[in-house]
Structure formats: C-alpha cells, structure tokens
Amino acid sequence: MRFIVLLCLFTVTTVNFTFACECGREGSAGRIFRGQQVQAHKYPWLAHIRSFENRLLGAFAQCGGSLIDDQHILTAAHCVTDDSGSIIPAANIDVYLGRDKAFSDKTKPSRVSQVIIDSYYNRKNLSNDFAILRLSSPVKFTQTIAPICLPNSEDGLSKLKVAGWGIVGPKAKSSNNLLEVDVDYFTRNECNDVKADYILKSNGIPKSMKRYYRIPEVASTHLCAINKKTRGDACSGDSGGPLMHQGSNGRYYLMGIVSGSWTECGEDEDTVGLYTRTLVYRNSIKKIAPNSCWQDLN
Structure with a gap:
C-alpha cells in the first residue's frame, strides 16, 4: 500500500526506553451510542486526539486513537484530514494519553511529528480509512499509559x-x-x-x-x-x-x-x-x- 507522509520538525531530546512486548493489559482502576461509563484508566492505550484547522481560533475536531508502542498511534484518516482531503499539519494535532476525562483532566498533550495516511483513502465511502501518528518523542509506560496488542x-x-x-x-x-x-x-x-x-x-x-x-x-x-x-x-x-x-x-x-x-x-x-x-x-x-x-x- 502507498502512504502519504507529512512531517513536522521539532527540536527534541531523544530518550531511549527499553521496550518489552507487553501489551493489552487493563490499566489501574466518542462515538458511543447507548454505552456505559468505564472504570478509570481501564484502557491505557486509548488516545484523545484533537485536530486544529486553525489553532488561533481554538476549534478542534475530536477523535480517538490507540497507542501501539511508545511512539505510534493508530487512528482514522478522516480524523487527520480536512474537508478538502488534505492532511492536517502535524503541528496542529495534539494527542492526550493517560486521560480518563475528555475535557477536565489536566494531562499535557504529546506533540506529533509525522502524519501517515493510506494514499488510497476515499472520503466518500471511507475505504482505506487508516492513519498512523508518530509522536515527537517516546512516551514512558505507566499504569495509565500502555500499548494495546x-x-x-x-x-x-x-x-x-x-x-x-x-x-x-x-x-x-x-x-x-x-x-x-x-x-x-x-x-x-x-x-x-x-x-x-x-x-x-x-x-x-x-x-x-x-x-x-x-x-x-x-x-x-x-x-x-x-x-x-x-x-x-x-x-x-x-x-x-x-x-x-x-x-x-x-x-x-x-x-x-x-x-x-x-x-x-x-x-x-x-x-x-x-x-x-x-x-x-x-x-x-x-x-x-x-x-x-x-x-x-x-
């Protein structure tokens, strides 16, 4: 499959974490119709994603995502593209991890350095609706931040x-x-x-x-x-x-x-x-x- 990649360059300090293939364990203890509330931090891989077309205006589109290692999030292509189908700049995307409440938690966002979508993504029928976000720096795994299998x-x-x-x-x-x-x-x-x-x-x-x-x-x-x-x-x-x-x-x-x-x-x-x-x-x-x-x- 072909992919479209959009880069955003940041000056960061690289920190190396030892990665063990441990995944999919419940943590400590958005489009949902007729759902029920989840115990705190049950799904530590869940990401709250905010995509801004214009940060100065403050309005953003809300999406979810899943942490799959210490630096990559899987999400939908339509979450990181605008109405014309263009990729939203990486600098305009915030990823919140370890968050229980969507809006009242005080966790700080991780910045995104790269947005990768399937180049065959079709906005009309949502086929190939797939994207990967690369975070600017690796995250440290905790009881509230961990990858899914x-x-x-x-x-x-x-x-x-x-x-x-x-x-x-x-x-x-x-x-x-x-x-x-x-x-x-x-x-x-x-x-x-x-x-x-x-x-x-x-x-x-x-x-x-x-x-x-x-x-x-x-x-x-x-x-x-x-x-x-x-x-x-x-x-x-x-x-x-x-x-x-x-x-x-x-x-x-x-x-x-x-x-x-x-x-x-x-x-x-x-x-x-x-x-x-x-x-x-x-x-x-x-x-x-x-x-x-x-x-x-x-």
Whole structure:
C-alpha cells in the first residue's frame, strides 16, 4: 500500500526506553451510542486526539486513537484530514494519553511529528480509512499509559468492545466520561446484506427487487459490528478509536478502528458500524512501528 507522509520538525531530546512486548493489559482502576461509563484508566492505550484547522481560533475536531508502542498511534484518516482531503499539519494535532476525562483532566498533550495516511483513502465511502501518528518523542509506560496488542488473525470473532468520548445519541454532546459498548461482529456476507437492505430501503425499493440491482459491496478494508440487542454503536467523536477483542488471557487486541456508518448513529437501527480492519495494514504497521506487539488471539 502507498502512504502519504507529512512531517513536522521539532527540536527534541531523544530518550531511549527499553521496550518489552507487553501489551493489552487493563490499566489501574466518542462515538458511543447507548454505552456505559468505564472504570478509570481501564484502557491505557486509548488516545484523545484533537485536530486544529486553525489553532488561533481554538476549534478542534475530536477523535480517538490507540497507542501501539511508545511512539505510534493508530487512528482514522478522516480524523487527520480536512474537508478538502488534505492532511492536517502535524503541528496542529495534539494527542492526550493517560486521560480518563475528555475535557477536565489536566494531562499535557504529546506533540506529533509525522502524519501517515493510506494514499488510497476515499472520503466518500471511507475505504482505506487508516492513519498512523508518530509522536515527537517516546512516551514512558505507566499504569495509565500502555500499548494495546495487535492481532495476527481475525479468526473466531464474535463479541467486541468499542470505547471513546463521543456523543451518546443523535442530538447529544460529546461525553466527558470515557464510555464503552459491547458490539457483535458481522461476517462479510452479513455486512453486505445489511448494506444492500439499507440502500434499497433508503431508496424506497422493496427487498424483493434486490436481485435486479447491483449494489457495491462493503470495502475490503472494513469490518462491521453493532450490538444486535441494544443497537449500541460508536458515534460522532469516537472516530479513530479502538474496536477491541478481549482474549481468554485477559489481553485486549485492536481488531479495528472506528470509521463510520451510512447514517448518523441511532438514526436507523437497521444499519451497522464500519471499522477499518487492523489486519489489512499489518505489513505497513510493522514497517513503520516495528516495536508494536503482534500476537495470536487467545
């Protein structure tokens, strides 16, 4: 895959940390629809990202992200690009780690030195919605700052979790508290069926006419999930955050990145959430962030 890279140069003091492949452990103890509040610092890899188109104006777009080693964050490409599709300068992006409250915590932001997005990112259908942020200097791992594991496969997925500080409904404001929601994994065939049914319904076409229409499949870079019972899902402000699987060993694995949906959360309960598949980018991630922890699902 080709990538677009944007650099921002800073004068920094380099500090070397010894990295051990320890990942995905709960810490001490954003688009989320019908979620519940999370215990303090449960997910120490979770990043709160603020992207400023103009720092002087103070307005920013809020997203989530996931720490995968001591210097790299995975997030969504649409979180770090503007309305024209151009990459937001690295100097205009702040990353908060070790944060429990989105707005009331006093943690200082980490600066970003490099923004890397998939050059095939499509703003219309959100395919290839993937980005890596390189921090200006490594972070020190603590009980509240630690990386998540990355998966060697997608085998046997069923129950997953999403966490973030996004809004909790169609007309709500972003949450100050970190929220989480359980979601169910959809197979690719199931996801394509849901998409086709949504397209037909939104155009007033009966399902019985489906065979007469050729509806594009869900992008190969996406997987689909939603809570089948409550219809809980990620929501605005959760973009870029983690879709997680917890293994029997207690570790969490980053299966996907919150990307979007065909509607606003909660507006149509027959749709699902779209998540960029981490596994698609394994080779690229290993090249850019060689210290990230890739493990078999347990």
